[in-house]
Amino acid sequence: MTSTFTPVPPGSGAGAPPAPPAVVATEVAKVYGSGDAAVHALRGVSVSFAKGAFTAIMGPSGSGKSTLMHCLAGLDTVTSGRVTLGEVEITGLGDRRLTLLRRERVGFVFQAFNLVPTLTAEQNILLPLELAGKKPDRDWFDQVVEVVGLRDRLSHRPAELSGGQQQRVACARALVSRPEVIFADEPTGNLDSRSGAEVLGFLRSSVREMGRTIVMVTHDPVAASYADRVVFLRDGRIVSELARPTPDAVLDQLKALGG
Numbered sequence: 001m002t003s004t005f006t007p008v009p010p011g012s013g014a015g016a017p018p019a020p021p022a023v024v025a026t027e028v029a030k031v032y033g034s035g036d037a038a039v040h041a042l043r044g045v046s047v048s049f050a051k052g053a054f055t056a057i058m059g060p061s062g063s064g065k066s067t068l069m070h071c072l073a074g075l076d077t078v079t080s081g082r083v084t085l086g087e088v089e090i091t092g093l094g095d096r097r098l099t100l101l102r103r104e105r106v107g108f109v110f111q112a113f114n115l116v117p118t119l120t121a122e123q124n125i126l127l128p129l130e131l132a133g134k135k136p137d138r139d140w141f142d143q144v145v146e147v148v149g150l151r152d153r154l155s156h157r158p159a160e161l162s163g164g165q166q167q168r169v170a171c172a173r174a175l176v177s178r179p180e181v182i183f184a185d186e187p188t189g190n191l192d193s194r195s196g197a198e199v200l201g202f203l204r205s206s207v208r209e210m211g212r213t214i215v216m217v218t219h220d221p222v223a224a225s226y227a228d229r230v231v232f233l234r235d236g237r238i239v240s241e242l243a244r245p246t247p248d249a250v251l252d253q254l255k256a257l258g259g
């Protein structure tokens with residue numbers, strides 16, 4: 001199986017200057033705890049994510065994938081190193097500016113969904129807009145809800161939804177404010193293959209057609225093959241990369257990494 005699409009970042013036509021990357025990490029280290037109990041979750045990660053590109057992050061459990069995503073999105077502090085989002089270095093920002101920047105420019109699909117239990121699916125999806133004081137674009141909301149297949153579940157609370165449905169609410173919530181960058185931590189981990197393919201197709205078309213930037217953690221070689229590029233982590237370091245991944249090529253790489 002080979003991928004047939006050729007990713008062309010917006011503005012990369014002949015003569016156009018290359019677009020600056022959407023997200024850059026420079027020598028990012030993250031240590032949890034201290035002394036004997038210290039866990040070196042990231043050990044100097046430098047990586048750049050182009051605007052309008054769909055990148056997958058893979059690696060064994062505990063290799064630092066979620067930690068890296070949280071640091072890139074400004075949800076966690078780094079121990080050392082720098083993260084830049086667009087033209088803004090977020091590692092130097094105070095909490096208030098960071099919160100505003102995240103709200104404006106970043107969407108996040110958490111590994112554990114992080115839905116608000118007392119709100120309905122619809123309220124959860126619209127929460128980022130609510131927080132930003134923006135009016136929802138009803139057409140776009142409908143389109144997102146249609147793709148993730150939640151039309152008949154909008155009035156349910158998370159506890160009344162299956163794991164896969166909760167995950168779809170989390171995906172819809174990340175998409176609805178049309179953020180520049182979407183970070184998704186295993187967005188299809190709980191979905192059956194059909195809903196998974198729909199969500200991945202939707203993520204990919206939001207990159208192709210709307211110039212979004214997506215960074216997605218996944219354990220699934222088929223999910224990774226929707227991306228333009230795969231970055232492999234092991235023990236808190238980037239150990240390899242694959243451009244235009246196919247499921248087979250990803251599987252080979254994972255085998256080679258022992259993950």
Ligand SMILES: Nc1ncnc2c1ncn2[C@@H]1O[C@H](COP(=O)(O)OP(=O)(O)OP(=O)(O)O)[C@@H](O)[C@H]1O
Nearest residue numbers: 032033039040041060061062063064065066067068
């Ligand atoms: N809050 C924390 N305190 C202490 N250690 C942590 C914390 N969060 C993560 N770790 C440790 O950091 C390392 C990297 O964790 P991380 O969650 O980034 O892994 P991961 O690659 O996302 O794994 P998985 O595929 O299982 O989700 C692990 O050894 C983990 O135990």
Ligand SMILES: [Mg+2]
Nearest residue numbers: 065066067111
């Ligand atoms: Mg994780």
